[in-house]
Amino acid sequence: MSEKTNQTGKTVILVNGVPASGKSSVAHNVANHFNLTYLSIDTIKEPFMATVEDYNREINRELGKAAYKVIWDIIKQAPNNHTFVIDAWFGFQPREILINYLNYSGVETVIEVWNNISGLTAAQRYENRIPYRSDKHPKHEYLPELICLADRAKPMNIGDVIIVDQDKPIEMSALFTNIDNLLCSPQQKRA
Secondary structure, three states: OOOOOOOOOEEEEEEEOOOOOOHHHHHHHHHHHHOOEEEEHHHHHHHHHOOOOOOOHHHHHHHHHHHHHHHHHHHHHOOOOOEEEEEEOHHHOOHHHHHHHHHHOOEEEEEEEEEEOOHHHHHHHHHHHHHHOOOOOOOHHHHHHHHHHHHHOOOOOOOEEEEEEOOOOOOHHHHHHHHHHHHHOOOOOOO
């Protein structure tokens, strides 16, 4: 991260997008480039998925909510002036819950990287990874729902939003520059 950063509180970079929108790749790249702590709902949730025999979508949602809470508990306990990259589909819960967690964990600055993707591209990516994912993830039956979700999904719009068009090749250097500029800006505080 740039030495010019004048942060007085915690910062989060929300790497947001529907399933298969490319957010994990973007989040890993951002975290590695800036040497930041990376947190992911899936990383927390997946080990617990493996322990549940009769896994279903309702259990998946509940584990997702629990993993979401764990992320904000970690951030709450972290020291000030710490920046986290969070990889999640934030739209799975109401915006007000995210605002409450930001307040709860002492976050002062929010940057959102929105991974915009067409429903057809998201469905194609999801379908391509089905053979490599746990049997506890939804399969082909989820594709029509994902298409509709991707075509109507929007960013959370808390703090500054950087849009990444996942239907085109991503220029990571431009994304890094945009993030660095926002991290260095003293005006970047959450309302």
